[in-house]
Amino acid sequence: MKKAVVLLSGGLDSATTLYIARKRGYSCFCLIFDYGQRHRKEITSARALAKRTSSRYEIIKLRLPEEASALTSRRIPIPQKRSLKTIGKNIPPTYVPARNIVFLGIALSYAESLGAKKIFIGANALDFSGYPDCRPRFFSAFSKAARTGTKAGKSIRIETPLLNKTKSSIIRAGTRLGVPYNLTWSCYRGKRKPCGTCDSCLLREKGFAGAGMKDPLL
Amino acid sequence: MKKAVVLLSGGLDSATTLYIARKRGYSCFCLIFDYGQRHRKEITSARALAKRTSSRYEIIKLRLPEEASALTSRRIPIPQKRSLKTIGKNIPPTYVPARNIVFLGIALSYAESLGAKKIFIGANALDFSGYPDCRPRFFSAFSKAARTGTKAGKSIRIETPLLNKTKSSIIRAGTRLGVPYNLTWSCYRGKRKPCGTCDSCLLREKGFAGAGMKDPLL
Numbered sequence: 001m002k003k004a005v006v007l008l009s010g011g012l013d014s015a016t017t018l019y020i021a022r023k024r025g026y027s028c029f030c031l032i033f034d035y036g037q038r039h040r041k042e043i044t045s046a047r048a049l050a051k052r053t054s055s056r057y058e059i060i061k062l063r064l065p066e067e068a069s070a071l072t073s074r075r076i077p078i079p080q081k082r083s084l085k086t087i088g089k090n091i092p093p094t095y096v097p098a099r100n101i102v103f104l105g106i107a108l109s110y111a112e113s114l115g116a117k118k119i120f121i122g123a124n125a126l127d128f129s130g131y132p133d134c135r136p137r138f139f140s141a142f143s144k145a146a147r148t149g150t151k152a153g154k155s156i157r158i159e160t161p162l163l164n165k166t167k168s169s170i171i172r173a174g175t176r177l178g179v180p181y182n183l184t185w186s187c188y189r190g191k192r193k194p195c196g197t198c199d200s201c202l203l204r205e206k207g208f209a210g211a212g213m214k215d216p217l218l
Numbered sequence: 219m220k221k222a223v224v225l226l227s228g229g230l231d232s233a234t235t236l237y238i239a240r241k242r243g244y245s246c247f248c249l250i251f252d253y254g255q256r257h258r259k260e261i262t263s264a265r266a267l268a269k270r271t272s273s274r275y276e277i278i279k280l281r282l283p284e285e286a287s288a289l290t291s292r293r294i295p296i297p298q299k300r301s302l303k304t305i306g307k308n309i310p311p312t313y314v315p316a317r318n319i320v321f322l323g324i325a326l327s328y329a330e331s332l333g334a335k336k337i338f339i340g341a342n343a344l345d346f347s348g349y350p351d352c353r354p355r356f357f358s359a360f361s362k363a364a365r366t367g368t369k370a371g372k373s374i375r376i377e378t379p380l381l382n383k384t385k386s387s388i389i390r391a392g393t394r395l396g397v398p399y400n401l402t403w404s405c406y407r408g409k410r411k412p413c414g415t416c417d418s419c420l421l422r423e424k425g426f427a428g429a430g431m432k433d434p435l436l
Contacts, residue, residue, distance in 0.1 A: 062280055064324070065331035091369050097330035101367050102323035105316055106282070112315035113283035133367040141366045145359040149319050149351040151309050 001027040003116035004159075005107045008032050008057065010045030012184045012204060013122035013162055016174035020161050021120045022053060023177055029114055030057035031107055035064045035096070036072045039190020048183045060106060069096040071188060078188050080197035084206060087199050088130040094188055094199065100133035104142055104158065112152045120159045127167035127207065129199045136163060167207025175213065182216035194218070219245040221334035222377075223325045226250050226275070228263030230402045230422060231340035231380055234392035238379050239338045240271060241395055247332055248275035249325055253282045253314070254290045257408020266401045278324060287314040289406060296406050298415035302424060305417045306348040312406060312417065318351035322360055322376065330370045338377045345385035345425065347417045354381060385421055386428025393431065400434035412436070 004026035008014045021028050032046040043059065050057035070076035070093040079092055100123065107119045123134040132138060143158050150156065162170050174181065186204045187194035194201050194217055208215040222244035226232045239246050250264040261277065268275035288294040288311040297310055318341065325337045341352040350356060361376050368374065380388050392399065404422045405412035412419050412435055426433040 058281070060281055062324075063276070063278055064327050068327075068331035095369055096327075097370075098323055098326035098364075098368050101363065102320070102327055105320040105323040106280075108316035109282050109286075109314075109320055113286035132369060132371070135366070138363065138367040141359070141363040145319065145356065145363045146316075148353070148359045149356040150316050151313055151350060152315075153350070 001025070003027050003029065003114055004118040004120055005111045005114070005116050006030050006055070006120045007103050007107055007122070008046045008050060010042035010049065010184060011122070011186045011200070012174070012181055012207070013124055013170060014046070015049050015179050015181070015184045016170050016177070017120050017122035017161060018049060018053060018055070019174060019177040019179045021118070021159070026118060028053065028055040029110065029116065030055050031103070031110060032057055032059045033103060034059055034061045036066055038071060038074060038188070041190040042185045045183055045185040049180070052180060052183060062102070064096065064099070064102070070094045071096050078198050080195070082199060082202070084202060087202065088128055091130050091132060092199060094129060095131055098133070100138070101142065104146070108146050108150060108156065111156050112150055117155055118157055118159050120161070122162050123160050124162045124165065124167070124170070126164055127203050139163070166210065167203055168210025171207045171211040171213060175211070219243070221245050221247065221332055222336040222338055223329045223332070223334050224248045224273070224338045225321050225325055225340070226264045226267060227340070228260035228267065228402060229340070229404045229418070230392070230399055230425070231342055231388060232264070233267050233397050233399070233402045234388050234395070235338050235340035235379060236267060236271060236273070237392060237395040237397045239336070244336060246271065246273040247328065247334065248273050249321070249328060250275055250277045251321060252277055252279045253317070254284055256289060256292060256406070259408040260403045263401055263403040267398070270398060270401060280320070282314065282317070282320070288312045289314050296416050298413070300417060300420065302420060305420065306346050309348050309350060310417060312347060313349055316351070318356070319360065322364070326364050326368060326374065329374050330368055335373055336375055336377050338379070340380050341378050342380045342383065342385070342388070344382055345421050357381070384428065385425025389425045389429040389431060393429070
């Protein structure tokens, strides 16, 4: 069976991506990163999704610098109740320096080692927080670095099936594939219930509303 | 004082690079990677070099896949007594999948976080083992990925001062800068003395011979 490495954060985008990769016939090896996030709830979600799909997974513990992001430092407040028109227009304090470069680098290392030909990442550049490492031109540049810097070269491709989709079309597609959205976690805060005010909650809310569905977490 | 992140492996190239960065006036933050190498001797060397130069350093523990490289798996033999004409012509089993992509990604994350404008890496594409992630076209592609995928963008540059130098010219330059080569470790094996037969020992031997100097480790 053909193999793929899937970056699994536990959010709804990466969960949908995992189901897309499976639908395309890949046996998925999930990488889950424990990089010092404020909360471990997303790691729990990611693990549950890997288990639900009987996928192999590895939790990668990695020390990234803490002080530069609201997602890794409690001293930096998470923006709240921003207008949907504002979200995505600039880089917010929840940006984690070079996160996707690091995650994709490690995914490449696993892909080469496992003989996987694809790396799936659920990045989205439409209904997103404005992170530079989620934009098409970054993936194109990174893919070239991957081709020139690895033994596998051109034989490993980075797949970004959600890159230009709206959140509601992602949710509709995922629902058709049977993604258990009740197992996903999007909120930047790790409380018992989603906060409903961070960018991630707002984008999720917009997505479920646009899809005409109820968020199973609410 | 202007800041730089330096990738420090404990070998002679990265040691020389650290001294070059200091000579250029940078306050250096050294990243030392504990990624499951066969031996910890190079980590000890790297730490000693950071301490000798009173540089801040961080040892990054990271789980990379083991089974794909002779440097991380004892089941894969380290090539020995290869001809100097052969070394560098193809990718040997000591290649660690995507290693420099991972290391540079983490270095970028630290550089953005610390406000460092430079990342120094002692890669060499002349007297080297043939790794794809040590070649000029890789660094050029990776630099573009870094520019497009980070908040810092163009303001962080990757410096490869040794890229096109011979091993002997590196050693001569390092000697002028006072690099304590007795503290460095190049051998792929982690015995008491360098094995003298792995690619790394052979390249080091050629370098000291070419520079007309005696290797302080021998």
